[in-house]
Amino acid sequence: MNSRARILLSVLGVVLVLLPAFAGNYVISVATLILYFAFVGQAWNVMMGFAGQLSLGHSLYVGVGAYVSAAMFVNLGIAPWAGLWVAILVCMALGAAIGFLAFRFGISGVYFALLTIAFAEFTRIGFDHIEWTGGSGGLFLKVAQREQMDLLNFRGPPAMYYYAILALAAGALAICAWLLKSRAGYYWQAIRENEEAAQALGINTFRYKMIAVLISSAMTAVSGVFFAFYYNNLFPEQIFHISRSIEIILGPIIGGIGTLFGPILGAFVLTVLADSITEVLAYFGVEVPGIKQVFYGVVLLMVVMFLPHGIWPTLARKLGVTKS
């Protein structure tokens, strides 16, 4: 990172930390959403962007993370800080099961992606029938007293959620930056580029692909816990749906797969522009159902056609924050 990149990153950090001081609730809620997608996009990017393993079922970890922590809170009164760890462990176990099945038996590429979809889908159907978590009728958390801050139970004003997800997104960025410069980061990229050559260079490809899946599923589990306590209601039909998985991966793809800032930039572009379009149309009294999805499609199409590596690599060059 050069000095210019450091300055820009510091300015961004200061603006984000001070945001609740001068922004209204609407802006904070949009910013929270952006950071949420940045965080979960970062988690997905560890698997696909770094290690080259395409998951199209990341809603599985969001949903299971959300359900585990929320059900423990609602049914057993266990605070989310404890439930978080259980959620992480359960999601890592699921990730390990999927990873083991796939990597042990040489399932890769499109077939691996299909396997991840399958797991997310049958978990969705399974949760429809689990009484303890409310079945298909959904699981509801008591709506927070928005004025009171209850850190122990993670209930509080919008700014609390904003700072929580800001810390998570910043933490994920730091972890990913460190990972990329570690031996694991180099090994993942080698596996992504050419698995056979990677193995010939002494890389235990099974082990390193498993590590990527475990880290990614653990991070995504955390995003699920956040999701549950921020939105307060969970339905299997929504949270495990494949459209949720697609939503997660749009940000990194549009921002730049495998880059550190791609997921953040992609989340920003998608959320802000999609919201603006809805607002502008609403201003003119036009309400088009599904306009957001159409917009996502158009942006994805443009990026794939004109910036196949995503927006970030090009933008980074324009800003003068990369070497070349």
Add this chain to the structure above:
Amino acid sequence: MSLLEARSISKSFRGLKAVANASLEVPQGGIVALIGPNGAGKTTCFNMIAGVFAPDSGEILFGGKRIDGLRPDQICVAGIGRTFQIVKPFAGLSVLDNVIVGAFNRTKHLSEASRSASDILDRLGLGPKRDLPASSLTLPDRKRLEVARALATRPTLLLLDEVMAGLRPTECDLMVEVFRELNAKDGLTILLIEHVMRAVMALARHIVVLHHGEIIARGTPQEVVRDPAVLECYLGEETEV
């Protein structure tokens, strides 16, 4: 004592015998060339040694220990580095990062891996291109990158699969010089598959000739090039005109 010893290894692909009862030895500190016409089973031999697949029968010993049946990464860790005939660069990574991946085989620290990778690149004349993406390299440079990556894993035995193919004679001589130096100064043992006889004759002290999966001749370069069986398989049988 021989560093590598293959004892009557065989491998068939769906009934097609690619290698049959081949035995070969590579002495510690030696340079051995494996030659033979296309389809003779040379690369199959390499792949068995490097762990891509296990031999159907026979055994392979490296430093006195059996290595047949181990995975490629275990064999690399044990000290055998290899290059691929069809080059497999990590196209999206820089030249330096390609070699750093190999160097991580012997260290956990990026700074150390980066230093040893830079040294190897300089040695192979790729130093000025270290920051370029590997995808931008020409074929001769990609061959050199294959060698650099394999060397970065710090092998005691280096398997070279046609690294001279496509090189100009002067480039070929430069490579030969690099391998000679690695062999003399660092004590690196080399087993190479090669079609370019200029390189084989300059490097190898011992040649093994493979034809239709069977070893038909072995000996010093001078002996082998005069062997009637070798001449026959390369040029055809001598007939009266």
